Amino acid sequence: MKLRVLGVLSVLVVALVLLVSNVILSSAGSELTAQLQISRVASLNRIAQLAYDAASEGETAVLKRDMDTYSGLYGEALVVRMQTQTLISGSVDPQRADIRDALARASLNLSDTTLRPLTPFGTETQVISRSFGSASQVLGAVVMDVNVDAAREKLRLRWLSTGAAATMLAIVLLLAAGRVTGWVLRPVQRLGMAVRELKETGRSTKVPEAGPPELRELSRSFTEMATTLGELIESQRQLIADTSHHLRNPIGALRLRVDLLQLELKDAKARAAGDGVLAELERVEEILDSVLKLAVAEHRALEDSLGTKNVEGAAAVDTHVDPAVVLGEEVERAQPAALAAGCILRPVTPEDPGLELKCNRIELAQMIGELLNNAIKYAPGAAITATLRIAAGNTIIEITDTGPGLSTAQLANATTRFWRAEQHATVRGTGMGMTIVEKLATVNGARLNLSANQPHGLRASLTFVTPPGPGETEHRS
Known part of the structure; x- marks a missing residue:
């Protein structure tokens, strides 16, 4: 940005210096031309008067002597025609x-005593002329071949001095422009760095107050805003931790009391009512877990980029993870639920293909687990396939099923929190699974893509943009 601003200012400075220099040089040329013209016209008039006297008296000796004296003194030729x-x-x-x-023009009483404007370069001379005679008769003409070399030399010296002064002025102005630009833009650059730091880490160091008063006020306001935002992030983190602690204990105690109450119920109708209470309690627990997971996923985007987490459910560190191992573990963990739902879940061969992902291992397992559970829950009896492959430098983890799938409009809403498809209204769920996966994918440098599986079903893929490593192969089972 500084270079662009300096470029614009440099052009303006050079244009200004050239404009001022042009005015000065034009004025100098006009001044020297006027001085030379006044001097030579006076001499021309004197020679014309001597020529008139000579023509009137018939004696040219005095005229010729003065003409020779003038030419010898100034090096300029004279021609007098009588x-x-x-x-x-x-x-x-x-x-x-x-x-x-x-x-010829002077003989017609057309005098020309005007010199053309001087230029600093050239060798040509200029001619001025006038007639002499009485009011009714032209007796002759005088022509002076004006040598302008001396005036040109003066003009060249003025050009050189003006050019040197203009160069010095341009250098001073450019240095001043650089200082002023730095004074104005340095706070802007610091603000830009602070904004990037805030975006990437969720916190920002204090921005020094420098530059013009408006930028100092802006730096002060940004520092206050960043401090407030950091406090809000910390408050959110604490709220998540407190909610997890204070809600889980009462819900656990309530569940224990309901279980004890069911032991005392003898009537079938009362037992059915107790089962309904227990089912709703389990639904509350499920919603609480989903809300806490979603809050943790959203909070990840506001904390240090891939840094240490202090929230329940988040990993301590981020490392280079073998996705094949994590995918194999999650497939094995989901096998009992798949068998219970009548699904065929094809296991991934736990061979190390040499792949590594820079992401959070626990969150990667959580994303894969959510996608597998989603396929098992909403596609009972279907064939579910887990795939790890490389395409165009990207590592792709893909979960596909042969269930009913979603329409195009439903796919667009699938990651909206609490959204559920109409055909799944009777299936137990919270509508936040895909939202959680999308948030975790974003903070781990991946993206979630949902599309239709052919000939039917759903294809959910996690795409990590990574350069291919040695030994990368495609594993599908």
């Missing part, structure tokens, strides 16, 4: 095109 003769001083050819044209 009715009877033409006088020349200095080195000039009266037949030169510009001299001839100037004499």
Whole structure:
């Protein structure tokens, strides 16, 4: 960002310096041209007056002497054309095109005493002319071949001095622009780093208050906001821990009392009522577990990126995990529930394919377990397949089933918390399983994809973007 701002400021500084330099140089050129023109027109008028006197008296000696003196002093040629003769001083050819044209115009009483604006480079001379005579008759013309080399040399010196001054000014302005840019943008860069740190770790160090007053106020406000957010994160963590502790104990005690009460119930109707109470109590326990799991998963995104966790249900550290081993363990753990539901769960061969994932092992097991339990619960009697494969540098863990599956609209809502498909209304559940998996996948650097399995059923895949390692193969069972 600093380079872009400095680039824009540099262009503006250079444009400003060039504009000011152009004005100064144009003024210098106009000033030297005006000075030279005033001096040469005065000399031209004097020579024209001498030429008029000579033409009137018929004596040109004085005129010729003055012409030679002038040419010797200034190195500029003069041509005087009278009715009877033409006088020349200095080195000039009266037949030169510009001299001839100037004499012709002056003979028609068309004087030209204006010099073109000077430029610092070039070797050409300039010609000025005027006629002389009476009010009713032109007696002749005077042409001066003006040598502008001395004026050009002065103009070049002014150009050099102006260029040196402009260069120094540009350097000073660029250095000042760099300092001002750093003064303004350094707090912005610190704020950007603090925002990234807050995003990645859930906390931010105090941002130094520097720069303009507005940025100092912004840094102060950001530090206060980050502090408040950190306190809120800690408060949330503590709330999760307290909820887990204070709700589990009363629910466990209530369940024990219900179990004891059922032992005292003799009537079948009363026992049925007790069974209903126990079923609802189990549902409350299940919802509480799901809410706590979801809270932990959402809280993960606000804590240190893949760091130590202090919440119940979270792992202590994140390590490089062998996904084949974790998948095999979860498939083996889910086999009894699959058999009870009439499902055929194909086990994964527990051979180490040499794969490693940088993720939380317990949370990876939780995600796979949720997907397996979801398939067993909502696709009873179906064939369930667990797959570990590599595709385009990505490690993919895939759970597919041959159950009824979900429609396209239902797939779009499947990760919404507490959402359940209409056809599953009679199946016991909380509607938070896929939401938990999606949150845990996000904080572990993966993404959850739900799609239809062909010819029918559901395909749930966890995709970890990782570079392929040695010995990576596809395992499917």
